Amino acid sequence: MVAEDAESKRHIFLTGFMGAGKTTVGQALAERLGWEFVDLDRAIEKRVGLSIPEIFAQQGEDIFRHEETRSLQLLDDGPGKVVATGGGIVGREENRRLLSRLGKVVFLDLPWHVLQPRLQAQGGRPLATGAQGWEPVRRLYEMRQPYYRQADLRIECSGLSPWQIVTRIVEMLNLCPEDPA
Numbered sequence: 001m002v003a004e005d006a007e008s009k010r011h012i013f014l015t016g017f018m019g020a021g022k023t024t025v026g027q028a029l030a031e032r033l034g035w036e037f038v039d040l041d042r043a044i045e046k047r048v049g050l051s052i053p054e055i056f057a058q059q060g061e062d063i064f065r066h067e068e069t070r071s072l073q074l075l076d077d078g079p080g081k082v083v084a085t086g087g088g089i090v091g092r093e094e095n096r097r098l099l100s101r102l103g104k105v106v107f108l109d110l111p112w113h114v115l116q117p118r119l120q121a122q123g124g125r126p127l128a129t130g131a132q133g134w135e136p137v138r139r140l141y142e143m144r145q146p147y148y149r150q151a152d153l154r155i156e157c158s159g160l161s162p163w164q165i166v167t168r169i170v171e172m173l174n175l176c177p178e179d180p181a
């Protein structure tokens, strides 16, 4: 059992829907802080030896979700890391407990009308292909909002560059106030 003290809450987790900028902002935040960056989706792909679309197609979503929880449990005891999570990580209660126990959770909040074109342009996400139209994806977005909103910090990202978002996170979490952006 990990104690819920400042020492155990060392990581910074970026959460938010698919396409919200977790990877982009996470990399920039890690660079700004000089911390290691971890992308949980990439960590799962490496451990399983398959891409996320392959895991969903060959093993199913349940196995993917199991691996997702595992990837949180496997975050080691080393120094704080900036962690970009998968868009669905907030779906499991166990994950939500792990996130808040292990670090500060930052929700990158964007309205659906900004996210949808990004998802359409990029493709490659099993739960957001648009193959059944975009309404089921929008519903998933809406369903997850209350869970994302349990974060320690919510950043309204509309109209902000990744670097501006990073500056806001650093300021709001008081991460290195002596170091100007």
Ligand SMILES: Nc1ncnc2c1ncn2[C@@H]1O[C@H](COP(=O)(O)OP(=O)(O)OP(=O)(O)O)[C@@H](O)[C@H]1O
Binding pocket: 016, 017, 018, 019, 020, 021, 022, 023, 024, 025, 041, 084, 085, 086, 087, 118, 122, 125, 157, 160, 161, 162, 165
């Ligand atoms: N603040 C921003 N302003 C404009 N475009 C952005 C911003 N942040 C990210 N993007 C762009 O949005 C797209 C999605 O970003 P990114 O891959 O970082 O999101 P994500 O939340 O990690 O998505 P997922 O993990 O679901 O694939 C990319 O094309 C990225 O360049």
Ligand SMILES: O=C(O)C1=C[C@@H](O)[C@@H](O)[C@H](O)C1
Binding pocket: 017, 018, 041, 052, 085, 086, 087, 088, 089, 125, 126, 127
């Ligand atoms: O929102 C989701 O459920 C997902 C988001 C991606 O980051 C991946 O974790 C996977 O494609 C599932």
Ligand SMILES: [Mg+2]
Binding pocket: 022, 023, 024, 039, 041, 084
């Ligand atoms: Mg990502």
